[in-house]
Amino acid sequence: MDLRFTDDELAFRDEVRAFIKQSLPDSIRQKLIAERHISKDDLVVWTRILNEKGWAVPHWPVEWGGAGWSPMKQLIFRDELQQAPAPEPLAFGVNMVGPVIYTFGSEAQKKRFLPRIANLDDWWCQGFSEPGAGSDLASLKTTARRDGDHWLINGQKTWTTLAQYADWIFVLARTDASVKKQEGISFILVDMKTPGITVRPIQTIDGGHEVNEVFFDDVRVPLENLVGQENKGWDYAKFLLGNERTGIARIGISKARVRRIRELASLSVYGDKPIIDNPRFRQKLAALEVEIKALEMTQFRVISNERKREKGKPDPASSVLKIKGSEIQQATTELLMDVVGPYALPYREEREADRWNEPSAGPDWAAAIAPTYFNMRKVSIYGGSNEIQRGIIAKAILGL
């Protein structure tokens, strides 16, 4: 047992850190530090810088652009991105549909899509959830019916993150209504430019536009866009949802936010001393840091167990990472709220970019705090809500 990074791992971390420092455009970094949204272009620019270096899809098979890193190195890489802070490559492409395609897709699909995902030539979004199918995803109603050499898709998806930027959407659709609900679902790739698709924005409680409704009205998709076998889509969806273990806890993001908390708490004076010198505040911060440290060690344990596990099988212990990681992320935003205090109140709309140049009410960093707090409530809801994760632990680990 040796719980220190090896020299090799330390050297790797320094290499990643140096690369990010040298290559990440400062404007992007500053937006992330200030908890402001980055634009589509920002992510494209950064993904291409990573791809140039061969680091856009390091966890993929080497033949499709993977870097051949150990799980620990992949984790270090993610953590360094999150801590910088630098944007992570678009999850819907590199962590979700990419692995489904290289694992279950046809050769043609691999050749056509994988390089474009790595370079963010195609922006992907995830068409799983529906108004009537959230946690009980398998009850989805969107249908795909064979019609000559096409699928005819009808129905509605919702909560579709960044569909407004998307070139492609991967859709779970019902292709057989006569069997058990998990056994009649297929996984289909759909070009967002296809006639019959309508995207309607949903404004979230932070005021942002990050999710959408996507409507399918007689959308005609070539049969060859089916991934794997017909009616096996549920297996691929489970693979996809269980696939994202490394970095699921977003510990690097929480670490970066702790730095931000310290910085802002040093700037914010209450009475005659900065908030960072308030003993009660310091203890709350210390308690949070303990949780982060513990989760970081837990994450290392999950990763080092990974090589002993059957390949491709998710570790139910990753539910621990999801639950704790999301709770910690939310707790960091609560501390930010404590720091900003009453000047959490003034609202300004981020979409009106020019208004960010007007003088702010209160400190110029204050306006982003409450929206961040509001927005982070999502992390315990999506990706399998924390209640669903508790169910997984109870069943898969405790055998209840």
Place this chain on the structure above:
Amino acid sequence: MDFDLSEEQQLLKDSVDRLMADRYAFEKRKTYQASAEGWSREVWAQYAELGLLGLPFAEADGGFGGGPVETMLVMEAFGRVLALEPYLASIVLAGGVLRRAANAAQRQALIPKIAAGELVLALAHSEPQSRYDLFDVATTARREGETYILDGEKGLVLNGDSADKLIVAARTSGGRRDPAGIGLFLVEADAPGLTQRGYPTQDGGRAAEIALAGVRIEPGDVVGDPAGGLPVLESVADDAIAALCAEAVGAMEEALTQTVAYLKTRKQFGVTIGSFQALQHRASDMFVALEQARSMACYAAMMANEADVAERRKAISAAKVQIGQSARFIGQQSIQLHGGMGMTMETMIGHLFKRLAMIERQFGDVDYHLEKLADTDGFVGAQ
């Protein structure tokens, strides 16, 4: 980074686990507890045979050169069965002082006997008023020619009533709460002027209050620098915290295992209570708390030998905070989920809870360590 046990460590773990399974059924524990000393000399001899009693000592001194990871494995096994023997008192605490501060003659005289199970020690560092402050020492060590004369009261001396010798912290100079001026002294349990009052503790163990009135210490029984004992105590306390973290993990794991087993068998409303989602989620939260605690017990073991004292203390405090929080949650919920069965002395679950509640208050509780951490710059440094 590598969480795998080495071959020797795995061997150690297996043999300790086997011994505990063999010797520590809950009913047997009751008989050990009922004996005069409150623990089993016979089991102690088997620890000696397995090499556990010499484990942390250097090979040159007659030990086996184990480190904090080895201690972790042993303590975790002890935690699972609520072992009563004075391992923490004699091997981790008193032994830890000897390892760090004793001279060659003292080590030669004592360590082989400790390792053989022939000599039991206890550490008398705390006092009725000192709570968690290791530097709060009112007991005096007055110099008289070549000897020292000890006067004062030591409190909560773990297994003080069955120790052959005590290591006593006493002040050679300075005021009650001065960091400097604390000495460590070896005292025979039956030394003239020493009286001790042993008593049972809430968790089934034993401790003693010890009064010292003119106890004479010969020069050969002064351990280390007679004014520089505090850093030794601090470092020993950190070892003890790491050990307690591991013990707590063992106890928490057992509490969760027993609770889940109960959820699967106890029926109400015609179904097993484990089919109720409220209880499934509670059990899942207990699992999360256990995983976090286990991670920090590993972290404590990794950092217990850290040369940078500030980093070491920070890590140990963080571990103790996590253990304290997890122990409270898991302990309380194990009782809750057992219903009335959690409230009886007859089942083990209540005993696990009680031990966990006491570990929370040994060598600093959550508030104490949070306050320490709050004085640092935390773990997330500038990038």
